[in-house]
Amino acid sequence: MGPMLQRTYPNQTCSIARALEVVGERWSLLVLRDALLGRRRFDEFRANLGIASNVLAARLDRLCSEGLLERRLYQTRPDRHEYLLTDKGRDLAPALLMMMKWGDRYYPHPGGPPRVAVHGGGCGGELDDQLTCRRCGQVVGFRGVEIRPGPGLAGYESHS
Structure with missing residues (x-):
């Protein structure tokens, strides 16, 4: 595997660079696009995007930790969550x-x-x-x- 790309742009004093630190990873904007189109569940995102489960899980976790999506329990036994856009996510x-x-x-x-x-x-x-x-x-x-x-x-x- 080649060198990992940095997620931050420390020498850039720029709002675009700061935004890319959050949504610039491969798949992130497509996950948000799908959320804007009404998709909410992990399986819906995975099926529509054709994305590996581990990659999708990482993107959803990041978007939730940044406050663009909110993870909400919709089923127990087994626990299943849906991902809802926040105002911050909708603002994109x-x-x-x-x-x-x-x-x-x-x-x-x-x-x-x-x-x-x-x-x-x-x-x-x-x-x-x-x-x-x-x-x-x-x-x-x-x-x-x-x-x-x-x-x-x-x-x-x-x-x-």
């Missing part, structure tokens, strides 16, 4: 949405975007990169965004 939604939009623009899926951001509250119009609704013209705040399956997701549901 705008960054993930912008990353999704960036990926759609520069690394598009041949079948179209796997997920689309639409104006919630009944309008349903697709949102552009500035979160302006293409149907009604309204600039939508992040709380008014809905993420729906897009044309590129067909046949790829397990790795959305």
Whole structure:
């Protein structure tokens, strides 16, 4: 095995570097994406991500210890937990949405975007990169965004 990458950036006085110390590990943002899409249970994360159980357990522990997810018991005998987004975790939604939009623009899926951001509250119009609704013209705040399956997701549901 090669040298371990450091998780900290001690010579960087930078908010991006500090954020990467928490969510910059491989899989962390995808676990948060899945939590934002409504997944809560270990098996749901594992099945959707195709991630090794030990790696997933480590990411979930880290995200819980940093306060982005909350671990809650939902079953006893055997004990089973679900992982719920905290406000701190939910506050990453705008960054993930912008990353999704960036990926759609520069690394598009041949079948179209796997997920689309639409104006919630009944309008349903697709949102552009500035979160302006293409149907009604309204600039939508992040709380008014809905993420729906897009044309590129067909046949790829397990790795959305």
